[in-house]
Amino acid sequence: MDEQRRFGLGASIALTLASAVLWGVAHLAVERRRAGLALMAAYILMLAAVLTVVTAFSTRLLSLAVQPRWLIWLTVGLVVVALAWTGVIVRSFLLVRPPRADVVGRGITTALAIALCALVLGPAVYAARLANVSRDVVDTLFPAAGNTPIMAQDPWNGAERVNFLLLGADAAPGRPGVRTDSMTVASVDVRTGETTLFGLPRNLQRVRLPEGPARSRFPYGFTGAGPSTPGLLNEVFQYAEDHPDLTPGLPRGKRGPALLKQTVGDILGLPVSYYAMVDMKGFAEIIDAVGGVEVTIKQPIVYGRYREGLLPAGTRRLSGQQALWFGRSRTDSDDYVRMGRQKCLLNAVAKQADPMTVLNSFERLAAATKRAISTDLPQDLLPALVELSQKVKGTRIHSLSFVPPLISTVYPDWSLIRRKVADALREHRPARTARDAAPRQSPEAPVSLDATCR
Structure with a gap:
């Protein structure tokens, strides 16, 4: 034929x-x-x-x-x-x-x-x-959906805001367990995507634990496991993992997140629904997978326990290891300066992870992500979360960190923290846009990330 x-x-x-x-x-x-x-x-x-x-x-x-x-x-x-x-x-x-x-x-x-x-x-x-x-x-x-169905029409079950606990974990050599040295709650308006970040320092003391077995053991605030641990907020996660009686019925891997979500939620006066934790070393792998991250370093940063290196001031592209020290180093600075750098780093990674970069390094990025991240966000919620993230991109993100002089980490004023959270959410509620509400530049006011990270 x-x-x-x-x-x-x-x-x-x-x-x-x-x-x-x-x-x-x-x-x-x-x-x-x-x-x-x-x-x-x-x-x-x-x-x-x-x-x-x-x-x-x-x-x-x-x-x-x-x-x-x-x-x-x-x-x-x-x-x-x-x-x-x-x-x-x-x-x-x-x-x-x-x-x-x-x-x-x-x-x-x-x-x-x-x-x-x-x-x-x-x-x-x-x-x-x-x-x-x-x-x-x-x-x-992402775990499969649990027994509670996620509503198809309203995945947030009628809530005006959804609160995510974002953790940076550091499992350092010679120090058993995981310490959540970076703790931030992202409070997102589900209708507009307006977002406020609330940062809590790792060294908050006498933290009031949730009602139940945890508070019964520490009625006057969390004091740690003994003389070797000072009883800071960043120890709550691992303490819950090591003491299953504090969160009855939960398996290892879920005890720490559950207790810390409740604890942080009580501190801020917000219901914390989900968490995501990034291992700091794994975070370095993620940054290497996308070819580094560009940040502006305002002052030289010395890093390493024995002052092994220096990140000079200026705008430069950091490797994963350098970015790790950018967000981790406290040499010649303190926890609160480090908290600010961590927010800058996360913001820079989010802005620079364009689709082509992600696609070109997709498999390497996927492997690093699986090793570095843990979360309790259910799979069925991911479509709604993707749509919410698109709204967040179009808004101005505000930030409020509860650090001195606003609060004392030794004797925190829990009522003040809750009032400041309520004021911040009221100030940036949907009726007011970022253009209408210019943030005040004071320690007690939420500060736009764009104002602190360039």
């Missing part, structure tokens, strides 16, 4: 290329009109569907990208389309290839067909692999 009509080398190449760009061209050239028109229609419908989805449902696509079930379907769909496309290319080549006598022509067109198939299969296989890696990350990091 394919020998009934002869095509020269030029025509064969042109028709094979055209069929790869628009299905059915080769079939029409050999007068197989029904098959050619059917292939063209299928191709046009496929492109129209893709363009419609990309343009009209772009936000929804981000939500689907964090759902394992849809990622599986995406992988299957990519494989099916790629196989169908290569099938069309091969069949088109067979219909229009030069005659057997033209050995050189057949060799060239065969090589062209193979190259076109590889051009189609390569990106599809890579995209399918990325989808599979994404599914693995979601399944590894």
Whole structure:
């Protein structure tokens, strides 16, 4: 059948290329009109569907990208389309290839067909692999939904704000367990995305633990495990992990987050729903995976227990190890300066992690993320969280840290902390936008991250 009509080398190449760009061209050239028109229609419908989805449902696509079930379907769909496309290319080549006598022509067109198939299969296989890696990350990091269903219409169950506890953990050599040296609550308005960050210093003392077994053991505030531990806020997580009777019924790995969420929530007067914890060394791996992070260092930073290095002042791109010390070092400074640098670092990473950078280092980034992050955010909440994050990007983020002179870390004024939290949320409620409400530059006022991190 394919020998009934002869095509020269030029025509064969042109028709094979055209069929790869628009299905059915080769079939029409050999007068197989029904098959050619059917292939063209299928191709046009496929492109129209893709363009419609990309343009009209772009936000929804981000939500689907964090759902394992849809990622599986995406992988299957990519494989099916790629196989169908290569099938069309091969069949088109067979219909229009030069005659057997033209050995050189057949060799060239065969090589062209193979190259076109590889051009189609390569990106599809890579995209399918990325989808599979994404599914693995979601399944590894985020627990499956619990017994309480997440409302489809309102994933936040009627709450005006949702509060996330963001932890930076440091498991230093020679110091058993994990210390949550960075503790920040992100309070997000679910309607507008308006966000205020509340930072708590690691060295808060006499922290009042939640009612129940924890408060019964420490009725006058948390005092630690003995003379070797001073009883600071950053010890609560590991203490709960080591003492299961404080959080009855919870397994290891969930005791620390549960008690710390309740404790921090009580301090701020906010219900803390979820937590995410980043291991500091793992955070360095994440930064290396995206090629470093650019920050402005206002004053030289000495780092290392034995003053091993120096980060000079100025705007520079930091490696993961350098960024780790940028957010970790207290040499010639203190906890409160370090807290400010940590917020700057997180803000810089969030702003600089553009889609192309993430895509180019996706697999390495995914591996580092699985090692570095733990959270109790359920998988079913991820689509809503993606949509909320898009709202947050369009707002001005405010920050309030409870550090001296605003509060004493030895004898904290818990009532003052709660009042300041309430005032901050009232000041930046949805009725007032960031443009309308210029923050006051005082220790007691929330300060825009853009004002402290350049």
